[in-house]
Amino acid sequence: xxxxxxxxxxxxxxxxxxxxxxxxxxxxxxxxxxxxxxxxxxxxxxxxxxxxxxxxxxxxxxxxxxxxxxxxxxxxxxxxxxxxxxxxxxxxxxxxxxxxxxxxxxxxxxxxxxxxxxxxxxxxxxxxxxxxxxxxxxxxxxxxxxxxxxxxxxxxxxxxxxxxxxxxxxxxxxxxxxxxxxxxxxxxxxxxxxxxxxxxxxxxxxxxxxxxxxxxxxxxxxxxxxxxxxxxxxxxxxxxxxxxxxxxxxxxxxxxxxxxxxxxxxxxxxxxxxxxxxxxxxxxxxxxxxxxxxxxxxxxxxxxxxxxxxxxxxxxxxxxxxxxxxxxxxxxxxxxxxxxxxxxxxxxxxxxxxxxxxxxxxxxxxxxxxxxxxxxxxxxxxxxxxxxxxxxxxxxxxxxxxxxxxxxxxxxxxxxxxxxxxxxxxxxxxxxxxxxxxxxxxxxxxxxxxxxxxxxxxxxxxxxxxxxxxxxxxxxxxxxxxxxxxxxxxxxxxxxxxxxxxxxxxxxxxxxxxxxxxxxxxxxxxxxxxxxxxxxxxxxxxxxxxxxxxxxxxxx
Numbered sequence: 001x002x003x004x005x006x007x008x009x010x011x012x013x014x015x016x017x018x019x020x021x022x023x024x025x026x027x028x029x030x031x032x033x034x035x036x037x038x039x040x041x042x043x044x045x046x047x048x049x050x051x052x053x054x055x056x057x058x059x060x061x062x063x064x065x066x067x068x069x070x071x072x073x074x075x076x077x078x079x080x081x082x083x084x085x086x087x088x089x090x091x092x093x094x095x096x097x098x099x100x101x102x103x104x105x106x107x108x109x110x111x112x113x114x115x116x117x118x119x120x121x122x123x124x125x126x127x128x129x130x131x132x133x134x135x136x137x138x139x140x141x142x143x144x145x146x147x148x149x150x151x152x153x154x155x156x157x158x159x160x161x162x163x164x165x166x167x168x169x170x171x172x173x174x175x176x177x178x179x180x181x182x183x184x185x186x187x188x189x190x191x192x193x194x195x196x197x198x199x200x201x202x203x204x205x206x207x208x209x210x211x212x213x214x215x216x217x218x219x220x221x222x223x224x225x226x227x228x229x230x231x232x233x234x235x236x237x238x239x240x241x242x243x244x245x246x247x248x249x250x251x252x253x254x255x256x257x258x259x260x261x262x263x264x265x266x267x268x269x270x271x272x273x274x275x276x277x278x279x280x281x282x283x284x285x286x287x288x289x290x291x292x293x294x295x296x297x298x299x300x301x302x303x304x305x306x307x308x309x310x311x312x313x314x315x316x317x318x319x320x321x322x323x324x325x326x327x328x329x330x331x332x333x334x335x336x337x338x339x340x341x342x343x344x345x346x347x348x349x350x351x352x353x354x355x356x357x358x359x360x361x362x363x364x365x366x367x368x369x370x371x372x373x374x375x376x377x378x379x380x381x382x383x384x385x386x387x388x389x390x391x392x393x394x395x396x397x398x399x400x401x402x403x404x405x406x407x408x409x410x411x412x413x414x415x416x417x418x419x420x421x422x423x424x425x426x427x428x429x430x431x432x433x434x435x436x437x438x439x440x441x442x443x444x445x446x447x448x449x450x451x452x453x454x455x456x457x458x459x460x461x462x463x464x465x466x467x468x469x470x471x472x473x474x475x476x477x478x479x480x481x482x483x484x485x486x487x488x489x490x491x492x493x494x495x496x497x498x499x500x501x502x503x504x505x506x507x508x509x510x511x512x513x514x515x516x517x518x519x520x521x522x523x524x525x526x527x528x529x530x531x532x533x534x535x536x537x538x539x540x541x542x543x544x545x546x547x548x549x550x551x552x553x554x555x556x
Contacts, residue, residue: 097337100347103232105187105212106219112228113468115166115397119501122166124397125358126227130214130234131158156209156217158306161227163394168358170366170399171540173310174390175303176221177372178206179380185223187216204380214341224383225391226435226468231355234341246335249278250313252287252305253546259555260286260293267292267553276546284309293553300371304536305547307369311540315364367540368400373532386532391435392470393531400531401539416480418487421455424508426488429462431469431511439466440517447492447512450520454491472513472522475502484508493522 104111115124132154160175181202188195189212196211208217214234222229235243253276260267270286270293272279279287288306295301337349346352373386390400398404418424428448433439444461451459472494476485482501485508489499492510516522531537538545 094333094337094349095347097334098347098349098352099341100344101213101234101341102190102215103343103345104218104222104229105190105215106185106223110185110219110223112222112226114228115230116502116504118166118397119503120167121503122168124166125164126229126231126394127162127164127355128214128218128221128229128232129158129160129162130156130209130217130232132156132209132234132236153210155206156214157206159205159217159221161221161225161229161394163227163397164358164362165399166397168361170401170403171359171362171368172394172400173307173367173369174394174535175307175369175371176205177299177303177374177381178204179299180205180372180374181377181380181382182220182224184208184211184216185219187212187219189213190215202382215343224435225395227391227395231343231346233346235339242335243339245281246332247280247313247316249280250284250309250316251276251278252309252312253277254549255546256549256551256554257556258290258293258549258553260290260553262292262553271555293550295548295550297550300374301547303371304538307371307538308545308547311364311367311369311538311542311545314367314540315543318360318364363541365539365541366399366401366403368531369538369540370400370531370535373534384534386534388435389532390535393529395470398529400535400537402530404529414479414482414486416483418483421487421491422457424456424458424484424487426451426456426459427462427505427507427509428459429465429467429509429511431467431472431513432517433466433468434470434514437514437517439468443512443517446520447510447516451488451491451510456488456491467511469511469513470515471525472498472516473511474499475505475509475511477501477503477505477507481508493524495524498524 115126117123155178157178158175159178160173163172163174165171182205183201184196184199184203184205184207186196186198187208191213194212196216205217205220208220214232218229218232221227252272254272254274256274258270258272260270268286268290270283270290287309289302290305291297291299291302294305333349337352342352346355370390373384373390374381375384393400426448428444428451430439430442430444432443444463448459448461474485474489474494476482476499479501482499485499486496488494488508488510489496515525
């Protein structure tokens with residue numbers, strides 16, 4: 001990742017470093033810890049830490065009205081550390097603030113293959129944002145309510161996959177409803193070695209967090225989507241409030257006066273007048289947890305409100321000039337690092353700073369927020385065919401805003417002449433495995449024999465490699481083989497848009513995808529790269545987005 005502008009630690013005495021930043025050194029002790037002597041920085045009182053809840057039972061499930069999406073603070077933390085500057089690297093105590101956990105607790109066989117690099121050697125970045133409902137501290141208990149669940153098994157009530165394109169020109173976010181029913185894979189708790197066997201039936205996806213930790217939620221996502229996840233970030237109730245306070249408010253909009261509270265006491269208590277208003281602290285928490293009062297009162301409507309909040313928060317961070325104030329930046333960094341649990345790959349301030357630099361490259365107008373397409377199964381939901389399509393687009397690094405550069409016949413046709421068919425070596429791989437379907441046995445051999453029958457006598461099946469590819473693709477390693485690869489594509493009826501240069505192969509390689517599970521004639525899909533309407537996409541630059549208020553929750 002980009003590391004420009006990052007100065008190595010310890011290059012000057014610490015008092016000189018602090019003086020250069022304009023920070024008041026009297027507010028810190030010899031280890032860089034806050035002394036609590038004043039200033040507008042964070043309190044020196046140590047925040048309480050509790051071990052992650054574990055096990056598969058006990059505690060009871062908190063009521064729906066006390067759910068909350070906490071992804072916003074996770075993203076905020078990344079963006080803050082990307083804008084704060086290298087000064088934070090001088091304070092080692094920020095590293096000790098960050099809590100760490102294992103990335104993936106699943107078996108190797110359930111893990112997705114790493115994302116392939118593009119022709120420029122760049123790879124996409126996938127980060128799973130997790131919001132925990134843990135009531136494991138007094139502060140979290142007070143904010144989350146449900147006293148009978150104190151110390152119970154935590155649930156991953158917020159799950160959002162943040163995908164940054166390989167060339168860093170666009171970002172896609174996919175949120176999964178917490179009530180999604182799916183099979184959770186086998187997970188092993190890294191702290192005590194306890195094994196949670198793969199579920200036989202389907203469970204709610206939010207229960208994955210209690211099966212060893214966030215690494216099981218990562219494993220669950222990879223098994224469902226076949227998307228390799230590089231990192232995760234987890235945050236809880238208190239983190240949301242502290243981060244919202246630190247940023248100074250996020251503008252949100254409602255199309256009518258709203259009071260989220262019914263006659264039975266259900267609701268977040270959010271009370272706003274019609275129009276756009278900045279929310280922070282507990283009011284921001286109320287916005288993020290509001291279900292009663294937004295649209296149809298479902299978790300899906302709540303997710304829509306959270307998408308709006310996230311987009312507005314990103315814009316606020318990028319446009320707010322007050323972020324140049326050293327004391328405010330110090331407070332943001334303290335809050336961000338103390339609020340997070342991350343995998344080891346993000347476990348230092350420098351790594352978070354580098355990640356922030358990567359995210360800053362994406363303009364707001366190229367950020368697309370979506371919700372996994374679903375259908376109801378009683379009171380729960382399950383993924384639809386549109387969900388599989390959405391996951392494929394992310395997996396193949398296709399921008400969800402539809403603004404990727406389109407290939408044309410003129411810019412894809414190779415000027416390099418192809419060799420004779422009998423002289424072209426082709427390696428055929430079976431990529432028909434999907435998240436829900438096993439690979440078709442012998443598929444590579446079948447297609448290789450078809451090529452031999454067409455005169456490509458050097459075609460051969462690769463039976464040693466098991467891959468997964470949503471759509472059939474032909475890859476070649478260098479420009480001198482482009483013509484050969486396109487000749488193979490033409491002979492099988494595969495579009496030239498499915499021929500690509502890749503550093504992952506050593507010769508012309510045909511991967512038979514899940515879209516060609518049978519037959520010897522390939523039929524390209526007519527519409528395969530448009531974001532499904534059911535994903536309810538929202539653009540990051542949309543400043544006019546406003547939540548619709550249910551008439552039963554208005555006031556005058």
